Amino acid sequence: MDERRGLTGCMKRAFKVLIGVAVVLALVGGLDLLFPLPPPPQYSPIVLAADGSVLHAYLNPTQKWRMKTELREITPVLRKAILEKEDRWFRWHFGVNPVALVQAAGRNLFGTGRTTGASTITMQVARLLEPKERTFGNKLLEMLRATQLELHYSKDEILQLYLNLVPYGGNVEGVKSAALLYFQQTPDYLSLAQTVTLAIIPNRPRGLVLGKNNAAVLQERNRWLNRLGEAGLFPKEAVEDALLEPLDVQRHAAPTLAPHLSRRLVRQFPRQAIIRSGLERGKQAKAEDLTRNYVRRLYELGITQAAVLVVNNRTRQVEAYVGSADFRDFANQGQNDGIVAVRSPGSTLKPFLYALAMDRGLVTPKQLLPDVPTNFQGYRPENFDKHCNGEVTLERALAYSLNIPAVRVLNQLGVPTFTDKLRQAGFQNVTRNRTRLGLSSILGGCGASLEELTNLYVTLAEGGQYSGLQLVSTRKGTSTSPLISEASAFLTTEILAQLTRPDLPINAASSMRLPKIAWKTGTSYGRRDAWSIGYNKQYTIGVWVGNFSGQGSPALTGSEVATPLLFDLFNTLAYNSPNDWFVPPAALDFRLVCTESGLVPGENCPNQIIDYFLPNVSSGQRCQHVREVLVSADGSFTYCRACAPAAGYRRELYPNLLPEVVAYKEAQGIPYRRLPPHNPQCQLVRGGAERAPSITSPTPNTEYVLNRHEKQQLLLTCTTDNEVRQVFWYVNDKFLQAAAPTERVFIKPPPGPLKISCADDHGRNTDVLVTVTEL
Structure with a gap:
């Protein structure tokens, strides 16, 4: 019970x-x-570096400096000083201190002691959140609001609100704003003397103005230091040291590093008071200084801007972001962000193209590619220096950024395959215009930003694994997707690392403290954009130099203008860094190839070299750089198998050249072993249509508009097999003239549809159809 x-x-x-x-x-x-409850305070947006220091700060919507103080920044020293000065019983009351109210009422009623309002920290927060005229009724409302705040917030949160709202004179509010603007430090890095200085000013923000009333501030600071020391809050030695610390401060401008990225992040996260970027403060400051000083030296060349992006390869964190040479250079549009601006990428996409081609088994580093004038269905690319080299290895074509071999490889790979990979790599302009892109895209015909291009080279540095760049600090690992194979990424890197460094043309290898780099340059059409992007195991740095107006300059080339800044940045930011380099992946292997073609040696390949290849991927095509020909005893003519006599001939090897290579050698007067003419008694047509002349001008299915008053003419050219001695031109099936295979023929065509035919001396024929319009 x-x-x-x-x-x-x-x-x-x-x-x-x-x-x-x-x-x-x-x-x-x-x-x-x-x-x-009143709405939360409107804070000044601030962008932090990776170490937590403030890179850039903005005024809040009410044009005040009110930077949010985080709980971790409220140090024990600051906490003790504030509570001792403002509200010793803060931890124990419920927003209103009844004892203090009675004492204040007695002093105010009897006129003894200092007149006070007995405001607790919570009551002060209530008043700062909703400023009102000081009346008895408003005081009661303030106490009611303080009680309400205590029910909704913890003591630490109320103290944080107080420290974010206290006035420091003018438009400066909050302890963090004062610490940065006067001491250029965040609150958790202040000394005892500086902390006490900031603790005493809020009660007298107009009388104790830092930078104006330093003597009065110093006197008040020392009085409170002694008082706090007597209360036993701080060790005696610490107080004595703090009393000796001078107070010679003035107001400084708010931090303004990384203005372009800061503006971008504030727009991206409009509701966040504190945005944590991944920028390294030291690297950012160095990059800004180097870029600004470098561009000043280019002014006389008509070059006014540059942009720089520094990426940590392992984390994909952007560690330096320089959108222009000078954000405040309004005359040269310094507020434009060159990191995201879409420009012509020039030749910077070529490494990626060759890596994709190696993954498809189309090429290997030592394979020879024709570098001769070529007509790709109406598109006739030229090398940057307007010269051709006949035949070059892929590694030479990439190292020296030759245009014609790159277009030829893209033609083999296919434009859709190439642009699909660029789309996967985040190229926004390519995604929007993918169906309209052609062979010119490899020479800068597609738009790209420095951010996109730099991340493409980060992908090369990371073994072909793609992931987006990280602009904000994050502890989460980034997910990656394979864009190219690790093997092709390594081979591309090895080629890009072969060039002689422009800053150390001699004995660069002996400079052990300087980082080893693979890099590529690019120059857009009209010399409007100069690019240089380099990388090693640790970092990738992208550089763009030019004018935001789009105006070109004769001096604006990637190698001459952008690369010096690239190496200045690497030598400064990565000096004495670990110089470990990429190692060949297990998927790679070696093989012997013919020196003359770069292909697997055939029967007649005495000269051979070692080359990398991708097993089960790279082509196993046998070399056929020479072919066996039946030649008469006196060497005056050749036989085909059908007309060869039973005896009286010999077998000889002759170069097996592409028709366009033959045409180039003929045009340049380059000697080569040319086939004798074919047996004139042979009655059979040899070779078939695949060896017929190729008409390079005019372009098939094209309309030509000619001015009759200027007596404009139409050019006829072709390429042929190297045994052809003569070609015959026909217009609308009427004989025009005979000419040498490499001879340029001009005609005055009639208007309307036109059929152009070319036959060689072996009876092989090619036709093209064009339309001629006269104005």
């Missing part, structure tokens, strides 16, 4: 407690409904 009574009593007490809690909650809910 007693146990039942005891249990019943406990249940009654618990029920009463629940009823009490319910009543309190109802009262609080009603209070909130009738007396809603």
